[in-house]
Amino acid sequence: MSRRPSNSTRRSAATGISGAIFHPKSRPSPLLSVVLGALGVILVVGYLFRGSGLSGSSKEAIAVVDGDTCTSEVQRAIPILKKAYGASMQKVLHVGPDTCSVISKLLKEEETEAWGVEPYDLEDASRNCKSLVHRGIVRVADIKFSLPYRENSFSLVIVSDAVDYLSPKYLNKTLPDLARVSSDGLVIFTGFPGHSKAKLAELSKFGRPAKMRSSTWWARFFVQTSLVENEAAIKKFEQAATSSAYIPRCQVFHLKSFH
Numbered sequence: 001m002s003r004r005p006s007n008s009t010r011r012s013a014a015t016g017i018s019g020a021i022f023h024p025k026s027r028p029s030p031l032l033s034v035v036l037g038a039l040g041v042i043l044v045v046g047y048l049f050r051g052s053g054l055s056g057s058s059k060e061a062i063a064v065v066d067g068d069t070c071t072s073e074v075q076r077a078i079p080i081l082k083k084a085y086g087a088s089m090q091k092v093l094h095v096g097p098d099t100c101s102v103i104s105k106l107l108k109e110e111e112t113e114a115w116g117v118e119p120y121d122l123e124d125a126s127r128n129c130k131s132l133v134h135r136g137i138v139r140v141a142d143i144k145f146s147l148p149y150r151e152n153s154f155s156l157v158i159v160s161d162a163v164d165y166l167s168p169k170y171l172n173k174t175l176p177d178l179a180r181v182s183s184d185g186l187v188i189f190t191g192f193p194g195h196s197k198a199k200l201a202e203l204s205k206f207g208r209p210a211k212m213r214s215s216t217w218w219a220r221f222f223v224q225t226s227l228v229e230n231e232a233a234i235k236k237f238e239q240a241a242t243s244s245a246y247i248p249r250c251q252v253f254h255l256k257s258f259h
Contacts, residue, residue: 070160070189070250071098075105077248081158081187082109083240084233088155088184093117095178096160096189100129100138115154119143119162143178144170152183152257160189160250164210168221176225179258185230186255189248190218215251222255230254 074094082089092114094102099116106114116138122129132138141147143162157178166174179186191212213221222229233254241248 068249069098070164070191071096071102073189073248073250074102074158074160077189077246077252078105078109080237080240080244080246081156083244084236085156085184091155093149093154093157093181094160095119095143095157096162098161100126100132102158102160103132103138104128115139117141117143117147119165143174146173146177147181149181151180152259153181155182155184156187157182157185158187158189161191161210163188164191164212167211171221172225175227175255176258179227179255182257183259185233185257186227187233188218188253188255189250190253191250218251218253222253228256230256 074096089109090111090113092106092112093116094106094114095117096102097118097120099118103114103116106112114137116132118138118140119142120140122133122140125133129138133140144166159178163171163175175186175188191210193212193214219229221227237252237254240246
């Protein structure tokens, strides 16, 4: 909180008031009591807000980013994905914001190799994330263009919170390319229509708000781009979700790879 330049006139006035307060024959005026009471309230409120460190809207945005995104949903769904895809979860590529958190969790799974692609600049990355980038496990790449991987480089490709920020023009190139680098399937986690997330963070990091599309829209898009839904994987995923009482907070699409 910045300090204002001192004012000699106010200082003199304050001194006069102080003298009046402590003079044995003086009585505090009603106006002075009101002023001091208001000042006390202001100081208390200011202290509480300073202690919080964030405004209400900022805290809400951060809470949404940390706990209510499709990237966080991927972490919840890892056990379900392992049941549905089995050995295909041994070599995974995750694409999406905050991929370091997903990769860190996947690497803790037994017999799992994982790599990540962060579509946006990494700002204020953690030490662990910087280490993953330094080791080449995570890379920053614009998914609007072809990824620098050969065909079938990964058994399974998982995408979250990335396609929601792409226009159909770029989706036409990006999703087929992601299917190209997978051998056993492509899994897409995308938001539900009407559930826009973290608008404050979106505009500052992604440059545009997310576009949440319906399942019907995605079904038409898959047909137009020759992407085929993986019926066998869908059935296994739904069975695993039911047995584990898992309810996805995002739309989950299972697509076949390009061969």
